[in-house]
Amino acid sequence: GESVGLHLPTLSVQEGDNSIINCAYSNSASDYFIWYKxxxxxxxxxxxxxxxxxxxxxxxRVTVLxxxxxxxxxxxxxxxxxxxxxxxxxxxxxxxxxxxxxxGKGTLLTVNP
Amino acid sequence: KAxxxxxxxxxxxxxxxxxxxSCSPISGHRSxxxxxxxxxxxxxxxxxxxxxxxxxKGNFPGRFSGRQFSNSRSEMNVSTLExxxxxxxxxxxxxxGSGYTEAFFGQGTRLTVV
Numbered sequence: 001g002e003s004v005g006l007h008l009p010t011l012s013v014q015e016g017d018n019s020i021i022n023c024a025y026s027n028s029a030s031d032y033f034i035w036y037k038x039x040x041x042x043x044x045x046x047x048x049x050x051x052x053x054x055x056x057x058x059x060x061r062v063t064v065l066x067x068x069x070x071x072x073x074x075x076x077x078x079x080x081x082x083x084x085x086x087x088x089x090x091x092x093x094x095x096x097x098x099x100x101x102x103x104g105k106g107t108l109l110t111v112n113p
Numbered sequence: 114k115a116x117x118x119x120x121x122x123x124x125x126x127x128x129x130x131x132x133x134x135s136c137s138p139i140s141g142h143r144s145x146x147x148x149x150x151x152x153x154x155x156x157x158x159x160x161x162x163x164x165x166x167x168x169x170k171g172n173f174p175g176r177f178s179g180r181q182f183s184n185s186r187s188e189m190n191v192s193t194l195e196x197x198x199x200x201x202x203x204x205x206x207x208x209x210g211s212g213y214t215e216a217f218f219g220q221g222t223r224l225t226v227v
Contacts, residue, residue: 043218
């Protein structure tokens with residue numbers, strides 16, 4: 001069949017606002033979660049990770065929240081800047097000897113100056 | 114320290130040809146994973162190597178293969194190229210393997226099949 005492009009969810013925010021990007025995952029055995037940022041023409045860049053024994057982890061201007069009950073992950077970016085404009089992917093990996101990342105579809109974040 | 118290096122950055126090939134892509138991981142990293150990124154399917158796992166052994170393989174046809182050398186550098190090969198193989202091919206390097214330690218991606222090789 002004909003392939004179609006992924007319809008990326010989009011989020012548009014004003015510079016200085018806080019951004020929240022959400023992600024749902026399906027594998028209840030997943031025990032390691034990562035957020036990546038991908039700018040045009042570049043590979044994914046690691047932002048922050050969290051393991052399943054935690055529900056919150058903070059980095060510089062970023063916070064990841066994990067709700068295992070509803071299998072939901074979110075990335076909060078404080079004081080969003082134009083340089084934060086990119087596609088953001090969540091990724092998960094299952095427990096045990098899995099060694100692969102399963103990526104979500106991504107969210108396009110646009111920061112308006 | 115140097116990041117993950119993928120070569121070449123861009124490649125144009127004709128249907129039916131084969132192609133080899135290269136990935137040099139971060140020094141000290143022993144795990145290399147390969148992913149295919151397309152607008153239609155997003156990021157999909159191809160395979161992962163650790164100390165020259167393939168530990169996991171994604172759902173891709175046998176035309177896609179890879180290997181890892183003793184210095185942890187990895188290559189992937191696609192034979193009998195099809196138009197649908199046009200994609201950005203990404204390599205990720207980690208110390209112990211994605212899922213256990215942080216994975217760093219290269220800039221990718223953009224393959225166009227005509």
